[in-house]
Amino acid sequence: QKEVEQNSGPLSVPEGAIASLNCTYSDRGSQSFFWYRQYSGKSPELIMFIYSNGDKEDGRFTAQLNKASQYVSLLIRDSQPSDSATYLCAVNLWGNNRLAFGKGNQVVVIP
Amino acid sequence: DADVTQTPRNRITKTGKRIMLECSQTKGHDRMYWYRQDPGLGLRLIYYSFDVKDINKGEISDGYSVSRQAQAKFSLSLESAIPNQTALYFCATSSSGLSYEQYFGPGTRLTVT
Numbered sequence: 211q212k213e214v215e216q217n218s219g220p221l222s223v224p225e226g227a228i229a230s231l232n233c234t235y236s237d238r239g240s241q242s243f244f245w246y247r248q249y250s251g252k253s254p255e256l257i258m259f260i261y262s263n264g265d266k267e268d269g270r271f272t273a274q275l276n277k278a279s280q281y282v283s284l285l286i287r288d289s290q291p292s293d294s295a296t297y298l299c300a301v302n303l304w305g306n307n308r309l310a311f312g313k314g315n316q317v318v319v320i321p
Numbered sequence: 322d323a324d325v326t327q328t329p330r331n332r333i334t335k336t337g338k339r340i341m342l343e344c345s346q347t348k349g350h351d352r353m354y355w356y357r358q359d360p361g362l363g364l365r366l367i368y369y370s371f372d373v374k375d376i377n378k379g380e381i382s383d384g385y386s387v388s389r390q391a392q393a394k395f396s397l398s399l400e401s402a403i404p405n406q407t408a409l410y411f412c413a414t415s416s417s418g419l420s421y422e423q424y425f426g427p428g429t430r431l432t433v434t
Contacts, residue, residue: 242421253411253425254364298364302421307371308354308379309423313363 213237214301216312224320229286231297231315236280239304243275243282246298248314254298258284289319324348325426327412333432334402342397342429344412350424351417353395355379355387357408358428364411370395371417402433 215234223229235243242261246254260266260273260282274283282301286293299312325346334340344353355367356379366379368387376387384406388396399406409430413423 244422251409251428251430253428256422256424259420259422300423307352307421308366308369309421311364313361 213303213310214299214312216299216315218315220316220318222318222320223289225289225291227289229289229293229317229319231284231286231299231317232281233283233299233301233312234281235299235301235310237301237303237310238277238280240301241304242302243273244300244309245271245273245282245284246300246311247293248296248298250296286317289317291319291321293317294319323427325412325414325424327410327426327429329429330427331430333434335434336403338402340399340402340431342399342410342412342431344395344397344426346393346412346414346426348414348416348424349392350414351392352415353389354413354415354423355385355395355397356411356413357381357406358411359408367397399431399433402431404433407431407433 245258247257248254258273260275266273270287272285296314296316298314300309328343354369356364365381370376370389386398411428412426415423
């Protein structure tokens with residue numbers, strides 16, 4: 211089983227709609243979870259982190275964590291064309307002090 | 322000024338050449354990382370360092386070496402470049418606390434012909 215999986219293909223959403231991204235992880239000891247946004251040819255940019263079960267909101271972004279089911283989600287409300295990017299899920303590996311990254315999900319916001 | 326800088330930003334080199342990619346940071350972080358990114362393969366960890374005297378191999382260290390010259394500087398070397406090392410290379414830093422979030426440099430696009 212891969213450490214971090216993001217299985218959804220490219221996601222196209224109309225401007226103003228909600229984009230929903232999911233990520234599952236295999237290490238039950240993981241404590242820290244991150245979402246990065248990456249524009250084509252640019253470096254990953256940290257947009258959200260979450261440590262506790264439940265929801266965490268920051269502006270138009272909401273991260274949701276469910277440790278029992280080992281998944282973390284990212285919701286983007288009122289999607290804008292500038293949200294068109296690849297979103298990377300990252301999870302710390304317990305005892306390893308490093309992050310494992312998913313392969314990313316591409317989001318395309320259609321004006 | 323950017324907190325994490327990488328030089329060069331773009332490099333084209335020939336097979337068999339030695340090349341060094343450099344990373345500097347002003348964030349005061351102890352931990353530094355080198356990743357490569359290939360289409361469809363995501364980010365893969367090459368080497369990481371938790372302080373000047375601590376260097377660790379990542380998942381794809383073969384063909385690469387690193388040097389941690391100071392807390393703020395971490396260099397990646399390709400001893401004898403080969404075409405399948407053509408990729409986007411990122412340096413990242415994190416603090417030594419329990420938060421683990423990493424901050425990335427702008428990247429170096431390396432092409433080996």
